[in-house]
Amino acid sequence: MKIGIFGTGMVGKSLADKLFELEHDVMIGTRDIAKTLYRSDGDIYGGPPFKEWIRERPHIQLGTFADAAKYGELLINALSGSGSLPALKKAGKANMRGKVLIDVSNPLDFSTGMPPTLFVSNTDSLGEKIQRELPRVKVVKTLNTMNAYLMVNPELVPGEHNVFLCGNDEEAKKTVKKLLRKFGWKEKLMIDLGDITGARTTEMLLPIWLRLWGKLQHPMFNFNVVVGRKG
């Protein structure tokens, strides 16, 4: 399947590598191709600049947001929270109409220092904002509660732990679950939180996620919902 990924950060790269390994055709979309290929800063995990990363991967295409939106039969938003809505507007509604958009982003607000807060929460969410902006797109929020490596390799954390998903379209969620299975997620560890308003509940996990990261000094952990007997 042809997959368009918005975002050239850790999450976009990690998903792109995994999707190519799974024999999908991948195009990464960025705001300005020239600028993206000019930047020489590495990523936060000590990886090389994007231009080197993409040079080593001739099988992965690079385009504008609109190119990736047109190209993908399935789309993934792997942008920063603040970058998501402007980028998706640039990508063009017509290019995305009717497609599934996996939203992995989180509404992190770094403007008031560390740790970041959320620029939308509680009574709304970034997932919902994206769905409202793109009513003809089938937004599925998932994978936003863990680090980029764990998303595509759940075995990096041993034992049972969950991936949450939510969205308004049942067929779209089935498509996403199929992909999650390919990433290594067992069906019984996927928790469907219902419609897209569930996005506010998973985005609101970020504050405790960030605090645990600070405490553990590494991001290789995940949440498991342990269920007892009704009563």
Add this chain to the structure above:
Amino acid sequence: MKIGIFGTGMVGKSLADKLFELEHDVMIGTRDIAKTLYRSDGDIYGGPPFKEWIRERPHIQLGTFADAAKYGELLINALSGSGSLPALKKAGKANMRGKVLIDVSNPLDFSTGMPPTLFVSNTDSLGEKIQRELPRVKVVKTLNTMNAYLMVNPELVPGEHNVFLCGNDEEAKKTVKKLLRKFGWKEKLMIDLGDITGARTTEMLLPIWLRLWGKLQHPMFNFNVVVGRKG
């Protein structure tokens, strides 16, 4: 030890029973004793009205908020979120000065229908508001991420799962950990999230907790943070 509990709901009652079982002396504080003993509505789990519950427990005292505040060497806020600050004001700062106050409440706002949202979140929390209101009290936020029965009996959910705590005073947290151990929580399953600002991160678990409750149709579950290797 003498323990004062604010609140006559499920959480207050569950904690009172357990603390008595652990040979503590317990006084429950309420806004208006006469009204509390007049009410004939049961609790949400089908339990009897408070007046019947307390009649069966002559060993548990009932007083005003101020009585319970004076009585307790250790205090517990088991009130509703919206009731917490007004009640703690009534309890009287002088009665609480220097004491440990375990805050189990959540800032749930039912005013806009179900599911409730949070009336404070993201950049502040109810735990922090209480600490600011009572600067001479050692507030420890804990147990607010699970149902009342599980708080005092972690084995109701099998396997490993966590209780979070946070607060500004290290000695107070040690006191609370000791109590949590008596409730059945293993030390290694307690996660200290640091100072009282951690309260916003656990209070923000409520939205997903409530959604999981709706999905599972029962509240007997808990979160476990599963940790992998650093790298």
